[in-house]
Structure formats: structure tokens, C-alpha cells
Amino acid sequence: MLKLIAEHNEEAQGLDAIRQLPGVMLVDCQAEDAGALQDAALLARLEDALQRIEADAACRLIVFHGLGLARGTAAGLPELRLYGKREQLLQRFRELAPPSVALVDGVCSGIHFEIALGADACLASERSSFAVPELAQGHLPGMGVFRLARQIGLRQARRLLLLNGVVDAYTALAQGLADTVCPAASFAQQVAAIAAHTASNSMVATQLGRRLLEESYASAYEDSVGHFLAAQHRCYARLPGAAQ
Template sequence: MANPIQLAAPKADFTLTIDGAQALTLDLVGRVTATCGTVEDADHGDTLLVRLGAHTEAAAQRHQPPANVHLVNKWERALRRLERLPVATVAVATGSCHGPSAETLLATDYRIAGTDLRLRLPETGQSTWPGMAIYRLAQQLGVARARQIALFGPELSAWQALELGLVDEVAEDPQTALRAALDNLAGARGRDVAVRRRLLMDAASTDFEEALGPHLAACDRALRRTQVA
């Protein structure tokens, strides 16, 4: 394992931290929205690092439902904005990752889990919260693989999350894994990562004829950029 004294911590262009025990509040919505605004207003930078998780007893407690549906609407819009940013989003999830932090994980591009990760979607009472996390699960995993999580909301270990495809790698040293990920994602903004992400997200709900136009436009843009280079 790398010695943190000898090896500086990897640094992304932008950073967002959400405690794994964080409940859904206006403050949380505001922090996510403000981070998105900073990224969108910048004319450079390729990666947003999203740190998720908690290592306290409070993190093991089940979250209470949000105060009202208007807060939920603001939160869902903030997450939608996050997953449409012009940069690559890299999540590092360690410890307990419950509630809003778990929802945020599903809105990122590349996901690194520590071996101690415990992942659980938001709940209301004894049931999985019927928010857009269920939509993202079905979109990313398919209905068959998402069914047990969406209906019964079990807590998942890092290795279970990896097997399902909810995280991309499990690392004993997340910092080393993050450093490699940031190196691989250098130039993501210039390579139009947002365009490719959007085409991928739309593929499940768009038929071929409707998808062809946007794909051709993206191909034309890529060819023009290649010719200029």
C-alpha cells in the first residue's frame, strides 16, 4: 500500500464530498447544485471527484424520508444536473454509503469502492424509497438484476456491488485506484465525455431512427476535431 507521506494524494479538478450518513436537506441540494455550477462555469478541467461514505455509528441508522416532495424534486434535479456535467465524474465510496450518498453514486461515471463499503439505497419505513434511484438501477443493470435491490433494498458489500456492476472496482487502497482513474480520464472534457454519456443514457429508451441523428452529429463533431488536430 502506498505510503501517504511519500506519495501525495491524487487531486481532481473539482471535488464534492457527501457524508454517508447525510440526510436529504436543502443544504445538501445546495452544495451539489453549487458544485455543478462551478464545473459548468469553468472552461477547463476534466474530472469531478465525488467522495462518499461515513465511518461512524450514525451511518448505520436508517434514514428518515425527506420533509416533502418539493425537496425531493430539487434533489432529483440536482442529481440530473450532476450526471450531465461536461467532465468525467469519479466516485470513491468507503464505509457506510446510505441514502442520498448511495443515490449520488448511481449518478457518477466511474466508481471506486473501498473494501469496507456498505451500500444501501434510501428507505422509507421498511421499504426502498421510490425515487429515481430505482430508475437508474433499471437503466444501468436491467430490470432482472435490479429487482432485488429495488424491491427489498438489502445492504450490499463492496464485492456484491462489484458483481452487480454498481461499482467498477474494489480497491484496498482507494487512493491508488483513484490516481490511476484520474490519469486515464485526463482530457475527458475535450473528448466530449458528456456527449457519449448522453447517447449511452438515451439508448435504452430511444429507437434506432430517433437515435441515428444525434449519433451522426456526434460522429461528425469527432471527425472535425480529428481533422483539426
């Protein structure tokens, strides 16, 4: 019990430290139980966060926290009608200008897995794992089934989705699901370093750069050149004294 209290206090202190970083917006993804992980209330909370970020010109970095459930907790069956809403919200997050970081501490599955996949960086605690249990439950995961192969490769995606269903934090690191594995207590330090490195980045260039990366999977080179030149023109238009 004392260990759990200490871990909770460390997490709260870490979030307070992140909250004080200039330009950082925290998005609370916590769920009280596995059922709440699939609930419309969580989507409503994400939509509220989206609106706050879109209205805050000072936001430079988005941090998703509370990703992960306790081991042995099985996520409930999402309502079919929520999948479209869920994908719409996650796509809106991916189209925002500020880069994003996902903090995973626990079993990351369901919409938590989708958020971690979509973030620009993912920090996982040593006790974390990434799980795709949906096939065993008789249904498909969300659009992660589309993005997973693009992120970690088709063979590893097949192994995770079809054969295994769960990988630990260090396997996730090796596969590219996670970018860093560290104690949850050091999340704040890691986020502060990311915030410092990206503080001077142009939000327009960041947004356009992410879009070009996404398009590189589906666009022919000839089309990509035109998209790049159009994007670069938008960047140059904002630079003082730049030749057009």
C-alpha cells in the same frame, strides 16, 4: 480509538493527494449525521460545487467523496419538497462534460446511493455496502428506482429493492453497482490512474458519448443513427484538418 484516528489521517492524506491532481474537482458529499444526509444544506453544497465546475474550463474529472454512513445509522425521512431539487441537481451533474468518479466508504444509501448510481465510475472500500432501506421506512427511494434496473438488470434490482435492501461491496461489484473494491487508503492511487487515462480525452466527445449511451435505452436504431451523425459532426468540427 487509535485505529479510527489512523483511518481518518489516511483519508485526509488521500484527499490531499487527489486535490493536487491537475484538472480534478472534489465534491464533498459528507454528512455529519443521518439527518444531514437528507438536508437542504447538502443540496446547497452540491449546487455550489456544480456552479464551480461549470465555471472551470480546466476541470477534467469530478470526484464525489464522503459517500457512506457508519453502520447502524439510519437515514432520516427527506422532506418531500426536496426530491425535485435533488433530481434536478443530480441530472445537471450527469450532463456535465467531465467524467465522474464516486468514492464509497461505508453504508451508501439515500442521496449517496443516487450519486454513486449516476457517476461514471464507483470505487468502494472493502467495508462498504449499498442499501435501499426506504421501503422498510414506508416510502420510495429517489429516482434510483428508475435507474437501478437499467444499471444492474431488472431481476437483481427487484431483489435489492424488494427483498433484501442491502448488498456488500463485493456483491455490488459483481452486480455492477461498483467498478472496483479496494482499501479506502488506495482511493487516491485509483483516481490518479483514472485521471491519467482520461486526461487527453475530448470533453465534447465525452459528453456526447455519455448522452448517446443514455439514449440507447430509449431510442430506436433509426433515431440513434441521426443522433450519432449530428454528434460526430460536432466532434469533427473541432478537429483541425478533419474532412466535414
